[in-house]
Amino acid sequence: MTLFKATSSAIALCAFAAAPAFAAEPLKASVGGYMAAGFGYLKEAGSTEDGSFGVMRDGEIHFKVKGAADNGLTFSAQVELEAFTTDDQIDENFVKVGGKFGEVMIGGNDSAKTHLTVGVLYAPTDKVGYYDDDATQGLSGGIDGASDSVGIHYFSPNFSGFQLAASWQPNATADGASDTNALSTGGDDVYAIAASYAREFDGLDLALSAAYEKTDVSTNDDTYGFGAELGWQGLRLAAYAEQNYDESWDYAGGVGYQTGPWTIAGGYARTDADGQDDVDTVSGWVSYALAPGVTATAAAAYATGGTVPAGTNDDGVVAMTYLSLNF
Helix, strand or coil: CHHHHHHHHHHHHHHHHCCCCCECCCCEEEEEEEEEEEEEEEECCCCCCCCEEEEEEEEEEEEEEEEEECCCCEEEEEEEEECCCCCCCEEEEEEEEEECCEEEEEEECCCHHHHCCCCCCCCHHHCCCCCCCCCCCCCCCCCCCCCCCEEEEEECCCECCEEEEEEEECCCCCCHHHCCCCCCCCCCCEEEEEEEEEEEECCEEEEEEEEEEEECCCCCCCEEEEEEEEEECCEEEEEEEEECCCCCEEEEEEEEEEECCEEEEEEEEEEECCCCCCEEEEEEEEEEEEECCEEEEEEEEEEEECCCCCCCCCEEEEEEEEEEEEC
């Protein structure tokens, strides 16, 4: 993996740096993002608090720039601003250069492992789910991926549905309040490589992924992820497995069906950790497309198991109705 940061990206960058790249037209800027708002019930696992009802709102504003040169190179940049006050006020932020060689991205983003992974179904804006969601019931797992740390990433061209990606992030903790505009150095290096395959066969959609990630620390920190999805006439099946750095395994399976504006989906996930209670999470949701980019969702999740302090909730529950706007 160390050869990647010294050679692969440098070769790709030098290949187009030597040739003049006159812009075909000025760079164009746009604004996008999403907003979600709703209400529901939450009982968080591991908390001494009883469950209660509350209100949720979440969102991001995405500032985008893109353009192209006469020689075929493409250029883009994106900065994502959280719609609420947080230490991680600026979320993903990166610059990309693309061409026949593929695409090179530099900036704050998840590792290559996350970008090409398939096998998990998500409710709109990921608010509630059986695996890898934003809900805080306290027991749901998630796909590891050096979240938003500054680094350099390479994505190969798509060869008949097959694609490769690799990334190097020199400081896994360089995110949120610890972000800097100087060189990101001095932390735990994170290396990742991933592969995916996606094709359509006579109406049957198939997607597969495999990924590996390593963080340079003294403990066993390798993670492996494997995913698969099948889709046919509105029906989608998904399966995912991941071995985490602590030797635990996550297993997740989901099923969804879309007909017209309606989507019904859900799934089950288990974390099997040595010396600890298994963690089980089940979730389901129903969504309705009210207009282009506007979706209403009712979702619920229940999780139980794991090691929690005595006198605290040993299960987690979240139920939510919310509206999502994507623009």
